[in-house]
Amino acid sequence: MLQVQNLTRRFGENTAVDNVSFAIPSGQMTGFVGANGAGKTTTMRMIMGVLTSHGGEVLVDGRPITADDRSTFGYMPEERGLYPKQPILDQLVYLGQLHRMTASDARSQAQDLLDRFQLGGRGKDKLESLSLGNQQRVQIAASLLHRPTVLILDEPFSGLDPVAVDSMVELLRDRTADGVPVLFSSHQLDLVDRLCDNLVVLRQGRLVASGSGDDLRAKAPRRHRLSVDPDAGWVREEAGVRVIDVAGQDAVVEFDDDDAAQRVLASALTRGSVHEFSRIRPSLSEIYREVSQ
Numbered sequence: 001m002l003q004v005q006n007l008t009r010r011f012g013e014n015t016a017v018d019n020v021s022f023a024i025p026s027g028q029m030t031g032f033v034g035a036n037g038a039g040k041t042t043t044m045r046m047i048m049g050v051l052t053s054h055g056g057e058v059l060v061d062g063r064p065i066t067a068d069d070r071s072t073f074g075y076m077p078e079e080r081g082l083y084p085k086q087p088i089l090d091q092l093v094y095l096g097q098l099h100r101m102t103a104s105d106a107r108s109q110a111q112d113l114l115d116r117f118q119l120g121g122r123g124k125d126k127l128e129s130l131s132l133g134n135q136q137r138v139q140i141a142a143s144l145l146h147r148p149t150v151l152i153l154d155e156p157f158s159g160l161d162p163v164a165v166d167s168m169v170e171l172l173r174d175r176t177a178d179g180v181p182v183l184f185s186s187h188q189l190d191l192v193d194r195l196c197d198n199l200v201v202l203r204q205g206r207l208v209a210s211g212s213g214d215d216l217r218a219k220a221p222r223r224h225r226l227s228v229d230p231d232a233g234w235v236r237e238e239a240g241v242r243v244i245d246v247a248g249q250d251a252v253v254e255f256d257d258d259d260a261a262q263r264v265l266a267s268a269l270t271r272g273s274v275h276e277f278s279r280i281r282p283s284l285s286e287i288y289r290e291v292s293q
């Protein structure tokens with residue numbers, strides 16, 4: 001388990017990350033979301049030690065992180081970082097050796113990862129000769145090569161086509177099944193919904209939500225869908241109800257409490273037919289939109 005505790009980083013007058021704390025549990029996928037400039041990359045850089053913090057710390061299994069810990073992590077930085085003019089396989093092998101792999105282990109592991117990304121035949125090509133999406137696949141392979149104990153990935157899905165996204169999802173699921181904690185940032189909320197066990201949301205450098213999907217859903221407003229005959233307009237006049245949307249016979253509402261919900265249901269039944277009265281389970285992307293406004 002990796003923990004970020006009260007991390008803070010300033011750039012001049014701008015506090016880019018402000019007293020941020022959250023956990024990245026082992027064997028789980030944690031999505032890191034927030035608008036442009038919210039502080040995700042800065043936080044990841046502090047976790048990896050490529051940027052010093054102005055306060056707070058990073059803990060591994062409850063103790064302060066060390067350089068040795070970090071050397072076992074897989075990191076995909078925002079600025080990427082492979083050499084455009086070098087053959088792909090050679091540089092992956094070199095990177096593996098920097099992580100203390102033998103050349104033959106690094107070569108077979110790199111070939112395996114390239115195969116999984118449908119790049120098995122491109123090992124001798126220079127990185128720059130690949131399309132941007134394929135270069136991105138190689139960057140991902142580089143971060144996974146040395147069988148990392150923790151994965152910190154800055155927008156790993158950006159620029160990938162749907163097939164590459166699926167390969168990436170499969171690779172990450174393999175890692176979490178082995179107990180690896182994964183933190184990845186993304187603006188693709190559909191993917192965050194599909195993949196994440198946990199969500200961490202930053203807004204202007206501050207943490208506005210964190211936790212498991214179920215925890216966050218439990219804290220989210222309790223919305224219901226109501227479909228009645230005749231029209232649902234009367235629901236606007238009911239006490240303890242906030243109307244999110246009404247269109248003809250359909251309404252989406254938030255109740256203050258269960259009593260309000262039961263009152264509205266009873267009222268609907270006295271007015272006509274009730275076709276639907278159901279709780280809406282918010283998606284993680286809806287929760288994100290709610291807390292980041």
Ligand SMILES: Nc1ncnc2c1ncn2[C@@H]1O[C@H](COP(=O)(O)OP(=O)(O)OP(=O)(O)O)[C@@H](O)[C@H]1O
Pocket residue numbers: 011014016034035036037038039040041042043
């Ligand atoms: N090296 C730097 N020098 C000055 N300001 C910086 C530096 N790096 C980041 N910042 C500022 O810190 C804030 C957070 O930036 P950061 O890159 O961490 O956000 P982000 O959430 O990763 O954004 P994005 O989604 O656009 O990648 C921004 O206001 C940014 O301008």
